[in-house]
Amino acid sequence: MRSLQLLHISFLHFCSLKRLSLVTALLCAIALPCKADNSIEVGYTGTDSVGIQDDRNLFFIELLKQALARSGKPYKAVMKVRGATHARQMQMVVDGLIDVLWDAPGPEVDKRLMPIEIPIDKGLIGWRIFFINAEDQPMFSKVTTEEELKKIPLGQVKYWHDTSILRANKFNIVETPSYTGTFKMLMSKRFNFFPRSVAEIWSEQENQKSMLNDVVIEQNLVLHYPIAYFYHVTKTNKVLAEDIQRGLEAMMHDGSFDRLFMQYNGELIAKANLKNRHLIRVKNPYMSEETYRRFEHFWFNPETWDTTHPAPH
Numbered sequence: 001m002r003s004l005q006l007l008h009i010s011f012l013h014f015c016s017l018k019r020l021s022l023v024t025a026l027l028c029a030i031a032l033p034c035k036a037d038n039s040i041e042v043g044y045t046g047t048d049s050v051g052i053q054d055d056r057n058l059f060f061i062e063l064l065k066q067a068l069a070r071s072g073k074p075y076k077a078v079m080k081v082r083g084a085t086h087a088r089q090m091q092m093v094v095d096g097l098i099d100v101l102w103d104a105p106g107p108e109v110d111k112r113l114m115p116i117e118i119p120i121d122k123g124l125i126g127w128r129i130f131f132i133n134a135e136d137q138p139m140f141s142k143v144t145t146e147e148e149l150k151k152i153p154l155g156q157v158k159y160w161h162d163t164s165i166l167r168a169n170k171f172n173i174v175e176t177p178s179y180t181g182t183f184k185m186l187m188s189k190r191f192n193f194f195p196r197s198v199a200e201i202w203s204e205q206e207n208q209k210s211m212l213n214d215v216v217i218e219q220n221l222v223l224h225y226p227i228a229y230f231y232h233v234t235k236t237n238k239v240l241a242e243d244i245q246r247g248l249e250a251m252m253h254d255g256s257f258d259r260l261f262m263q264y265n266g267e268l269i270a271k272a273n274l275k276n277r278h279l280i281r282v283k284n285p286y287m288s289e290e291t292y293r294r295f296e297h298f299w300f301n302p303e304t305w306d307t308t309h310p311a312p313h
Helices: 001-032 059-071 086-094 107-112 134-141 146-150 161-168 179-187 198-207 238-254 256-272 289-294
Strands: 040-045 075-081 101-105 113-116 127-133 156-158 173-176 193-197 215-217 221-226 229-235 278-281
Touching: 001 134, 001 161, 040 059, 059 238, 059 256, 086 101, 086 107, 107 113, 113 238, 127 134, 127 198, 134 215, 134 238, 146 278, 156 161, 156 229, 161 173, 179 193, 179 215, 193 198, 193 256, 198 256, 229 238, 238 256, 278 289
Parallel strands: 040 075, 156 173, 156 193, 221 278
Antiparallel strands: 101 229, 113 229, 127 193, 127 215, 127 221
16 A cells, blocks of 8 residues: 555656646747757848848858858857948947958958958959940050059049058049949949959949949959958957868868859859950058968969869859
8 A cells, every 4th residue: 555655656746747847848948048059159241232132242151151160169150230331340340249240451450350361252352343334435445554544533432441552552533432322423424433343243233233324344454453351350259260260271171162262253253354354453552462472372363263164053
């Protein structure tokens, strides 16, 4: 009889524990602190162009995701906000609202953020072809020297790195207040050309086509200065910087870095036909010769670029 009583008490205790476990499980399903996902979020911003499908950042986003996946830690790249200006994006990193920004070296970003020192776009941003008004093509077809190009007014957003580089090289710059405003000012003939990188110009032509009345891509010239995008984090976030660096180096070692670069940029480079354009080179006073030489093996060079190699899909 005593044994039966003990068995009954044990059964009731088991049932109580069962009900408690069910309650706990339900509470965990509702309460955020109980989430099982142990991933470490790495926040980034989307594009600074609102209301359009913008492909300019897709390569940097995918590269970041793949580098984090190879870091050895459970990172998860998450877009935190869209539509922030460049200045706002930088401030958001400083304030800890996002973790990573891809940007080019310059006085302001160098002062406030820390780069992961691998040029993630291979310097492709420094190869510039131009939006122009169609009627101006004959004028550009006659240009053969740096001095001739410098005499023609160009438009640049006031706060961009490129504006500082071109100003230092004594180009005839008309500063503009915004990205979309630059297109409007080009069409109203406030200046004659708007230089854009090979990686940007084709998607921009598609995205802005509703407003680009008689604006075309110039056929004859390419302007080059050494500049590249790097991932940046806050100066105190050395762990994340080291992890991103480790992931990028792993991608370089296994070839996935070059394959991804080719996937997103190969067709754009071929379309630009850089080998058959007249090249005008200028210096970047914000990139030291030491920095340039350190990554010399990594820079994109149209003379050695294999345009017959199809981009993987």
